[in-house]
Amino acid sequence: xxxxxxxxxxxxxxxxxxxxxxxxxxxxxxxxxxxxxxxxxxxxxxxxxxxxxxxxxxxxxxxxxxxxxxxxxxxxxxxxxxxxxxxxxxxxxxxxxxxxxxxxxxxxxxxxxxxxxxxxxxxxxxxxxxxxxxxxxxxxxxxxxxxxxxxxxxxxxxxxxxxxxxxxxxxxxxxxxxxxxxxxxxxxxxxxxxxxxxxxxxxxxxxxxxxxxxxxxxxxxxxxxxxxxxxxxxxxxxxxxxxxxxxxxxxxxxxxxxxxxxxxxxxxxxxxx
Amino acid sequence: xxxxxxxxxxxxxxxxxxxxxxxxxxxxxxxxxxxxxxxxxxxxxxxxxxxxxxxxxxxxxxxxxxxxxxxxxxxxxxxxxxxxxxxxxxxxxxxxxxxxxxxxxxxxxxxxxxxxxxxxxxxxxxxxxxxxxxxxxxxxxxxxxxxxxxxxxxxxxxxxxxxxxxxxxxxxxxxxxxxxxxxxxxxxxxxxxxxxxxxxxxxxxxxxxxxxxxxxxxxxxxxxxxxxxxxxxxxxxxxxxxxxxxxxxxxxxxxxxxxxxxxxxxxxxxxxxxxxxxxxxxxxxxxxxxxxxxxxxxxxxx
Numbered sequence: 044x045x046x047x048x049x050x051x052x053x054x055x056x057x058x059x060x061x062x063x064x065x066x067x068x069x070x071x072x073x074x075x076x077x078x079x080x081x082x083x084x085x086x087x088x089x090x091x092x093x094x095x096x097x098x099x100x101x102x103x104x105x106x107x108x109x110x111x112x113x114x115x116x117x118x119x120x121x122x123x124x125x126x127x128x129x130x131x132x133x134x135x136x137x138x139x140x141x142x143x144x145x146x147x148x149x150x151x152x153x154x155x156x157x158x159x160x161x162x163x164x165x166x167x168x169x170x171x172x173x174x175x176x177x178x179x180x181x182x183x184x185x186x187x188x189x190x191x192x193x194x195x196x197x198x199x200x201x202x203x204x205x206x207x208x209x210x211x212x213x214x215x216x217x218x219x220x221x222x223x224x225x226x227x228x229x230x231x232x233x234x235x236x237x238x239x240x241x242x243x244x245x246x247x248x249x250x251x252x253x254x255x256x257x258x259x260x261x262x263x264x265x266x267x268x269x270x271x272x273x274x275x276x277x278x279x280x281x282x283x284x285x286x287x288x289x290x291x292x293x294x295x296x297x298x299x300x301x302x303x304x305x306x307x308x309x310x311x312x313x314x315x316x
Numbered sequence: 317x318x319x320x321x322x323x324x325x326x327x328x329x330x331x332x333x334x335x336x337x338x339x340x341x342x343x344x345x346x347x348x349x350x351x352x353x354x355x356x357x358x359x360x361x362x363x364x365x366x367x368x369x370x371x372x373x374x375x376x377x378x379x380x381x382x383x384x385x386x387x388x389x390x391x392x393x394x395x396x397x398x399x400x401x402x403x404x405x406x407x408x409x410x411x412x413x414x415x416x417x418x419x420x421x422x423x424x425x426x427x428x429x430x431x432x433x434x435x436x437x438x439x440x441x442x443x444x445x446x447x448x449x450x451x452x453x454x455x456x457x458x459x460x461x462x463x464x465x466x467x468x469x470x471x472x473x474x475x476x477x478x479x480x481x482x483x484x485x486x487x488x489x490x491x492x493x494x495x496x497x498x499x500x501x502x503x504x505x506x507x508x509x510x511x512x513x514x515x516x517x518x519x520x521x522x523x524x525x526x527x528x529x530x531x532x533x534x535x536x537x538x539x540x541x542x543x544x545x546x547x548x549x550x551x552x553x554x555x556x557x558x559x560x561x562x563x564x565x566x567x568x569x570x571x572x573x574x575x576x577x578x579x580x581x582x583x584x585x586x587x588x589x590x591x592x593x594x595x596x597x598x599x600x601x602x603x604x605x606x607x608x609x610x611x612x613x614x615x616x617x618x
Contacts, residue, residue: 055413060427063486066442067430069452073445083450086459133339136332148336155347159547159595161568162588165575166353167346169364189342219331248435250550255576266437270554273441280445287438298433302426305433305494 073284074098082280098285102272105282108289110261111268115247116293118180118264122187122246123239130193130238131201131231135223137194138201139209149198152191160186161251168255178259187246193238200234201227233304240297240304247294265290358585368582375586385587387562388570391477392594395566396545399481403541404534407489411496412522425497429490436487440554443483444470447555470556476563483551488544492537499533500526539602546595567591 068089075094076082102108136142137149167185168177176182209222217225228235250266257263263271272286298305358375362368379385414425431439446453447469454466469479503526511521527534549568552558558565558573565573571591575584 049418052413052416052418056421056424059410059413060424063431063490064427065452066439066446066486067434069446070438070442085450085455087452087455129339129342133336136335140332142329142332145332148340151348152343155343155351157592157596157599158347158351159543159568159588159591161547161549161571162354162585162592163347163350165571165581165585165588166350166357168575169353169581170345170350172364185346188346189339191343191347194339219335223335244433248433248437250435250437250553251572266435269435269437269441273554283441284445287441291434291438294433294435295430298426298430302422302429305429 070284071288073280074288076281078281098281099289101282102286102289105276106268106272106286107261108265108268108286111263111265112289112293114180114262115264118183119243119246121180122184123242125184125188126190126193126242127235127239129189131197131228131235132223133189133194134197134201135219135227138198139204139206139227152194155191156195164252164255171256177256178262180262182256183249183253183262183264184246186252187242187249190242193242196234196238197231200231204230236301236304240301243297244294354585354588357582358589360582362581363579364581365579371582375582378583379586379590384562384565385570385590388565388567388587389590389594391563391565392546392548392567394477395481395484395548396542396598398478399484399545400538400542402485403488403492403545404538406485407492407537408496408527408530408534410489410493411500412526414493415497415500425493428493431487432490434487436550437554439483439487440551443479443486443551444555447479471560473560473563476556476560480548480551480555480564483555484545484548487551488541492541495537495540496530496533499530503529535602535605538605539599542598542602543595546591546598567594 072089072091073082075096075098076091077093077095077097080088080092137145171177171182171185176185204227209226212222212226213219248266249264250270253264253267254270257267260271269283269286269290273283276282357368359370359372360368361371361374410428414421414428445451448454449466449468449471453469454463457463458466467475469475507525507529508521511525516524547568548566549572552564552566552569553572556564558569567587568591571584571587573584574580574587578584
């Protein structure tokens, strides 16, 4: 590529990047501006005159954001571990054993992918209430605890492993459960990681279901907390922006370190299906 | 001895089911049961306090004669019509843009993907502020001379729905870009090499090699993005709450309002079934148009 081409390409890259990063920068800038600075000034200033962390401090004074964070983390940890465990358990026979009803079960699972959650949420809410799961962490985990998507993804991964591998193990009198844990799971680690990051993103940003199932403010997750902050202090943009920044920082850190799994995840889902 | 072996065999035959049981129990209770029960609730009058009362097709009759339902359905279809073509084609150019080994390209990819991992509540808030009458968007547009007077994008009936759509596009773009990146990497390099030798321009290479070779991925993205477009909720809830004058009420917003604000569960379920029918029809159309293309389960996550 000639030099002009390269410069042009970077120019386009930067312009597009500013469209995607712009709102984030604006959010951060608002969160860092002190009360003395007019956030509606004309022309708008991206760089705060005097950057301050005061707004972040005020967030913790206004609402228990630390406990929202812990709730989010707990729910995400529960959901991710449940989903990895149950999906990889269920995917094993679907990928590598022959038994009556295999096709049928798989078809039912795949067809549930078509069901919009927004249709299921009404009866799901009544079921959760019946089981006493409203206002509980378990209630928050329900829609993410075992997903057909996860089973599908794990099945694809298990199918790609050569069959001889477990046959030899099987002859030595090792149980299926041991094969699953000791032989197969280590081989599908990248797919497990992919499923983990996708589940994590889904749970961390989940808003509609928590909005329905949680009233008790001590059980709020971060998105509910941010929404509450925006509702109660809507006019105080600096405060709301600081809360919003706090709520997405953990996600961004996870993303920073697990980027390759997001990319490979899309590859896996799209190519091997 | 014989009995022992038979016992062993039976046990052996149970193994696959044992593996499946925990997952099937959960999916049975929290997906299949709700599915049937959603259908049953849609045939009843139910407010969560009194026991459901069977009313036959009454809720559907109400639905058909409710202008707010038609408004929500039309808004969702308009959403589909505008958002899906953009989300299907624009990310191709993003993918082509970042599909080069250049220093720092990984940073750009990450930036373009960032909105995908950001919770929609935060996305909605950020954009609400960008759209303000004295916000950044108006400032930039005025500076560029595109706009004379500032517009309150979310408060004006003519622009509100499109403003919300733009946010959906913004937050989904990176996800589809990555799918196309996967697609681009599956195209043999030799095709471009011979095109280069023949002196074919880059633009023509994109039109005549890249896009045709990406066709299965384009079909895939069309499916995923149209299902996603039918499910839009958070953007609306956070930015406009359905307003102004129900201009931004989508089907899912309508279901939510009726179920969890009005507690009219039967009616909301009927609307939910309508949502399901539209989604199913879309999937069928897409499936027919894209036979033999790679299929995916990733649908769930957008």
